[in-house]
Structure formats: C-alpha cells, structure tokens
Amino acid sequence: MNLILLAPDQALSDSHYQLNTRQQEHIAKVLKKAHDDTLRVGLLNGLIGDAVLDLERWQVTLGQLTTQPPKALPMELILALPRPNMLKRTLMNITAMGVKTVHLLHSAKVEKSYWQSPVLTDASIHDYLIEGLEQARDTVLPVVHQYTRFRPFVEDTLPDLLQGRVGLVAHPYQAETCPVDLQEPCVLAIGPEGGWNEFEMEKWSDAGMQSVHLGERILKVETAVPVLLSRLYPAK
Template sequence: MNIVLFDNEQRVNDELVRLTSRQSKHIHEVIKMQAGERIRMGLLNGKMGYGEYLGHEAAAIRILSLNQDPPKPIPLTLVLALPRPNMLKRTLLNVTSMGVKDIVIVNSAKVEKSYWQSPVLAYENLQEILREGLEQAKDTLLPSLQLMPRFKPFVEDMIPQMVVGKRCLLAHPYNANVCPVALTESSVLAIGPEGGWNEFEVDKWSEAGFDQVHLGDRILKVETVVPTLLARLYPAGL
C-alpha cells in the first residue's frame, strides 16, 4: 500500500478520516507506522496529499493536505476475455496499477461458463481489487469496469461507438503484424482467452476495424501479455 485511499463515507469531519480495518491492519502490521508519522493519502476519484497517522488505537488519519493531481491515465480501453478467476484478480491489479481507466470483461467461446459464476465477479470484490491496484500505484482515479457476458451483441452494438476516433488492436498471434510501439493516439485493445479467439470472433473484430497484432512466436499467458502490451503501447513517461 503506497497510498491510503478513502471515500467520503470514511470522513469523520473535514480534517479526520477513519481507516477501514484492512487499512488499519496493513499500516500497523506491514508498514509498521507510528503515531505522528506522515502518510500519503488520497480521496477516491479526487486529489492526493498527506496526512498524519494517529496510531493503531485511533485507527484514523488527520488530513494535512490534498492538493496533488493523480497520475495521468493511459488513453486505452482494454477489452479482456474473462480469464480464470485467480488470473483475473492479478490481471486487474496490474492493469489498474498501470493506469488503465476503461476495462471491459467480455465472453468468448473458449471461456469456461463456470468462470462467470465466480464470486470474484461480485461488485464488492471487483471494487476491492481495483482499489488495491490504485493503492499500489499511488493513484486515486477508479477505473470503469463493465462485464459483458454476451460476445456478439457487445461487438456488434457497443464496439462501433466505443472505437470512434481510436486505433483498434486485436491481440491475436496468427496472420498478424508486429505490435506497434509508443502510441500517441487513444486506442482500444482486445485480448482473448488462453486458447485465443475463435475464427468467428476474429472475423467480428475484423469487421469492427481491429488490426491483428502479435508479440512474437511465443504464446504467453494473459497475465504476462497484458502488462507487456500496455508497456509497449504506452511506455512510462510518454
């Protein structure tokens, strides 16, 4: 945890923020912070700054300043075929930490139907994962996350509006071009399941204007592909 994120429900007043049990435990047991020390904090979807930790018993922080902007997001919408639940959690943590603010989880023919029944997909659990990603990256802007369990209606009805004015890339290693580097424009990136998109899905993406790209001859796991592609498309500092 590199920043303590709080929302308005945690405010005791204009100066005092009450910590959640998870936050209090982490600060006390992992960071081992002492009362009176300064700690980085931020309002969810708002400014960042610093506060004074009031100790484990108080489980609160006094706001000292909130006058810093969060890091600039990368201009990318990520469309991700639903991976295995454990991999989804790790991937969302990475994606959020790297600055993606628009995430769509979509179905694919090679996605196990049971994945859609996982408790990981519960709203509260997804929000907790996203917040952990923000805490890692010292960010406050919560990503938008949509679940789309029906592939065809999503690609036919929603993608046309989503891709206007953006570069469209489909991560698919067959009959593909080398993935571009250091984009300056906004983009939409679609990444398939472990077994890849099927022929019907590839055709639908192609009809929607997506260009197929690859990272070489090796077939990588989703949790490896996602951060690799993001770092290639939008290197840090650009």
C-alpha cells in the same frame, strides 16, 4: 499498499477520516508508524498529499492535498474473461498500470462457469481495483463492464468505443507486429487462453479492429497483458 486510499464513507468531516481495519493493520505492522507521524494519503477519485496520524482513534487529519494522481492509459481494454484466479491478479495489475475502463467479454474459449465466479461480484471486483490503486499510488477507480455475449458487444457497443480511438486485437497469427509507443488512444482486445476463434476474428475485423501480434512467442494472458500495455504506452 503504497498509498492510504480514503473513501467517502470514511470521512468524519472534510479533513478527518477514519482508517479501516486493513489500513490500520498495514500502518501498524508494515509502516510501523507512531502517533502524530505523517502518512501519504489519497482521496478516492481525488488528490494525494500528507495526513497526520491519530493512533489512538485510528484517524487521520488531512494536510493540503495538492498532488494529482498519475496519468491514466488512454485506452479501453477488452479482455476475454480469464479464469477467476487469473482475473483477480489481472484486475489488480491492469489497475496498477493505469487502465481506467475494462470490458470483460465472453468468447468461445471462455468456460461458461467462469461467469458464475464470486470474483465477479461488484464488491469483489471493487476490492481488487482498490488493491491495484494502492499498489500504484493512484486514486482514480477504474470502471469494469461485463458482457456475457460476444456478438451484441461487438456489433452494438464496440462502434461507440472506437470513436476517436484506433482498434487493436491481439492475435498470434495473420497479424502485424504490435506498435510501440502509440501516439493515440486505442481500444485493445486480448483473447482467452487458446485465442479468439475464426468467427470472432472476422467480427473484430468487420468492426475495424486491426490484429497485432507480439512476435513468435506465445505468452500467457497474464504475461501478455503487461507486455502489451507497456509496449503501447511506455511510462515516461
């Protein structure tokens, strides 16, 4: 937790916020702050600045919040639904890296049971996104969409996403080397372990998505995701 992120439901007034249990524990055990100490805080979907800690009431009083959150990545990320454990880490990591729109998609090699996981409830996803924001000192909550059918997504939803964006689909075979330091917004689709199947690759291609690879090495999804994001948009 590199930032204390304050949600609207924690507001007592415009400048007073109640800290939640997780924040209290972090402030007490990790930051070891004393009464009247200064804390770095951010308003959910808002600005960042300092606040003064009231340790008796577990409240903070905001100073001037003037710092903008870090820049977002100019991309829409499509991700074949990973297995639940990997999904947790992936949601945190891509949030920390600045992805703001995630489309979780079914694919032939995604096990149907993954869609029943409690990780996919709104409340659970929200928690992982918040952890990612706290990690990266960001405040802007990503939006996560879920699509349990591949074809309607590619045929009906993807064309709108591709307006003004270059479309890339990560695929180890028959592909161009993935670009480095892309100068335009993109839609990036990352497949499941085992990759997209032939039908899916055809549909991506029909929709105008260009397939890109990362060299000879086949990486796990959890490695390929940060590798691809960092390669397309290296932080300045």
